[in-house]
Amino acid sequence: MKLKMFILFSVLSLLFAGCAREKHDISFNVGGAPAEISVWQEVVREFTDTTGIRVKINIQPTDSDLRRQGLVLPLAAKRAEPDVFLMDIAWIGQFAASGWLAPVEISDKARAAFFRGVIETADTYDNRLIGLPVYIDGGLLYYRKDIVKKPPDSWEELVRICVENGRQGENPCFVWQGAQYEGLVCNFLEFALANGGGIIIEGNRADINTAENREALRFMAGLIHKHKVSPPDTYTSMREEESRIAFEESGALFQRNWPYAWGIYSQEGSPVKGKTGIAPLPGFKGKKGASTLGGWHIGISAFSKNKEAALRLVEHITSYDVQKRFAIKMGWNPGREDVYDDKDVLEASPHFKQLKEVFVNASARPNVPYYTRLSSVLQKHLNAALMMKTGAEEALEAAEKEINAIIREYEK
Numbered sequence: 001m002k003l004k005m006f007i008l009f010s011v012l013s014l015l016f017a018g019c020a021r022e023k024h025d026i027s028f029n030v031g032g033a034p035a036e037i038s039v040w041q042e043v044v045r046e047f048t049d050t051t052g053i054r055v056k057i058n059i060q061p062t063d064s065d066l067r068r069q070g071l072v073l074p075l076a077a078k079r080a081e082p083d084v085f086l087m088d089i090a091w092i093g094q095f096a097a098s099g100w101l102a103p104v105e106i107s108d109k110a111r112a113a114f115f116r117g118v119i120e121t122a123d124t125y126d127n128r129l130i131g132l133p134v135y136i137d138g139g140l141l142y143y144r145k146d147i148v149k150k151p152p153d154s155w156e157e158l159v160r161i162c163v164e165n166g167r168q169g170e171n172p173c174f175v176w177q178g179a180q181y182e183g184l185v186c187n188f189l190e191f192a193l194a195n196g197g198g199i200i201i202e203g204n205r206a207d208i209n210t211a212e213n214r215e216a217l218r219f220m221a222g223l224i225h226k227h228k229v230s231p232p233d234t235y236t237s238m239r240e241e242e243s244r245i246a247f248e249e250s251g252a253l254f255q256r257n258w259p260y261a262w263g264i265y266s267q268e269g270s271p272v273k274g275k276t277g278i279a280p281l282p283g284f285k286g287k288k289g290a291s292t293l294g295g296w297h298i299g300i301s302a303f304s305k306n307k308e309a310a311l312r313l314v315e316h317i318t319s320y321d322v323q324k325r326f327a328i329k330m331g332w333n334p335g336r337e338d339v340y341d342d343k344d345v346l347e348a349s350p351h352f353k354q355l356k357e358v359f360v361n362a363s364a365r366p367n368v369p370y371y372t373r374l375s376s377v378l379q380k381h382l383n384a385a386l387m388m389k390t391g392a393e394e395a396l397e398a399a400e401k402e403i404n405a406i407i408r409e410y411e412k
Contacts, residue, residue, distance in 0.1 A: 024056035026309045029085035031060030031067045039330060047316045053309045064088055075100040075301065083304040084313050086134060086296045089122050089364065090182070090371055095299065096125035097369030102300040102307055104129045104314060113320070115337045121364035123297060130299060132318045133335025135326060137294030138355075138362040139190050142247060142255040142265070145277035154285045155194065155219065158254060162229040167253055169228050175243040176256040178220070178234035180383040185365070185375050186292040187256060188382050191216040193290030193363055194283040199374075201366055204411045206374075206403045209396035217385050217392040219284075225388060235386035248272050256281065258294060262351055263331050278351055280358050293362040295335070327352070333359070370406050377402045 030040050037059055044055045058081075060067045071085055075095065087095060095101050106129070111119065114133060123131040143151050147165070152158040158174060167173030177183035192198050197212030223230040231238070231246070238246075240257060244264065247255035248271055255261075265276045283289040298317060300310045316322060323334040328348045333355055339345055340356040365371060377399050385395035 024054040026053065026083040026304070026306050026313060027056040027058055027081045028313065029058045029060055029067075029071060029082040031062055031086070033062060036330065039326070043317060043322055043325075044313075047313060050316075051309075051312060053312060055313060058082055071095075075303070078303045080301075080303055080305045083301055083306060083310040085299060085301070087131065087299050089293060089295055089297060090375070092122060092131055092297060092299075093125070093367040093371050094369045096130050096367075100302055101125070101130040102302045102304065102310075104132055104300060105311065106132075106315065110315075113336045113338045114318075115335070115359055115362075117360065117362065118293060118335065118364070122293060122367060125367065131297040132314060134296050134298050134317060135332035136296075136335050136359055136362075137258045137260075137333065138291040138358045139186060139256055139281055139294075140259060140262075140291070140355075140358060141279045141281045142257060142261065143277050143279065144253045144272070144275055146275040148253055148277075151277065151279035152254075152282050154282050154287075155191070156285050158282060159223070159227050159229055162253060163227070165253060167229060167251075172231040172246065172250055172252050173229040174223060174254040174256075175230065175238060175246045175250070175252050176223075176234065177240060177243055178224075178230075178238050178383070178386050179236060179242075180379045181239060182375055182379070183239055184382050184386075185378050186294070188217065188220065188378070189292045189363065189365065190256070190281055190290050191220055194281065194287060195219075196287060198363070199366055201368060201407070204404075204407050206400060206407060208378075208400040208403065209393065213396055214392045216284075217382065217396065221386050221388060221392065224386065235383055259333055259351075259355060278354050280354070280361070288361075291358050291362045293359075293364045295333070297335070370410050373406050374403050377406070 028044065041057060044057055048054055060070050068091055074081065118133050118136060119129065123129055123133065141151060148161060152161060162168065162173035177187050189198060192213045195212045195216045197210050197216055200207040224232060224234050243255055244257055244261045246252055262278060264270065265272050281289040281291055298314050300307060300314060304310050318335060320336065320339060323336045323339045324342055324345060326332040327334050327339055327345045331349065340352050346352055366374065381395040381399040384390045385392050
């Protein structure tokens with residue numbers, strides 16, 4: 001179905017492009033809801049008025065997979081357009097390794113305005129800056145501040161609070177993303193990193209079946225089966241929206257989700273408006289918590305025939321004023337760290353103070369060209385462990401074996 005939608009969208013885009021016969025200097029691929037597209041059109045119009053550089057906006061679908069396909073096809077064919085485009089953070093490794101991204105050449109002073117950890121782990125490849133964050137995400141802990149006076153410092157304390165409040169079994173306490181999809185990998189990384197583990201890829205080998213990772217995966221399964229503080233459908237249906245709705249409607253005390261949920265909980269009519277707090281995700285006892293980095297980044301095609309103009313557009317979109325507008329008008333989390341201290345931004349969104357702390361310490365997923373395949377393998381085996389079809393060690397051992405086989409394919 002997605003492929004049919006993509007083909008239809010591509011044909012319509014070509015027809016409209018042909019009818020418009022628009023003269024332009026560079027093109028910019030971007031997707032999103034109508035309100036988002038309106039903002040992009042406004043930003044691009046201002047850029048043209050200021051610089052005289054004409055930009056054609058190619059509107060992509062909202063669906064992330066279709067947007068990726070819409071970029072892979074022209075880039076793989078080495079077409080000159082699009083010149084500039086937005087990328088999900090999970091695509092950057094593949095695009096960079098394929099030679100599709102031009103260096104983003106900005107000064108050290110300009111670079112210092114962004115979250116250092118973000119651009120070093122997500123936007124740097126072979127010691128070259130090949131993208132910049134436009135808006136970013138990270139896993140957060142939502143909690144019912146009307147019931148829980150202080151967010152837990154550790155995962156063990158979260159379980160204890162749930163048990164003490166009688167939130168077990170059919171009365172869930174903690175909802176998170178455990179279905180077989182990318183969100184499960186993000187959740188696993190957060191638990192694993194919070195236990196001193198993670199996915200280590202060095203040279204041509206991945207280390208995944210480690211003691212730290214096994215303990216983290218057992219704890220995740222234990223939330224459902226042992227402690228019974230997370231609902232049984234965690235591993236069958238819990239994605240972002242399912243867990244968000246469950247937190248809002250089921251009376252759960254805790255939820256792991258992305259920052260977007262905060263805007264929904266703050267709206268009039270939400271049952272948890274004024275009752276919800278946010279905090280960094282906890283670590284295991286004596287260890288620091290971790291947050292998986294998400295978000296959208298901007299890149300320049302290696303095949304663009306006007307890279308100078310493309311770079312100027314990238315600099316405009318990631319400028320302080322535009323990033324500030326994204327924060328206030330759209331509620332987006334800026335890629336620039338300095339915007340989080342802006343008094344107007346904090347007045348509009350006081351929770352940005354907590355978000356800054358989360359993003360400073362957020363960790364990127366492995367920046368490798370085969371990440372999509374790696375993730376698919378992990379999703380399958382992690383979900384099996386949550387369902388108790390396999391043990392943690394068996395699941396991670398199988399995942400490690402398959403992922404190392406994938407790495408060997410890429411090393412040939």
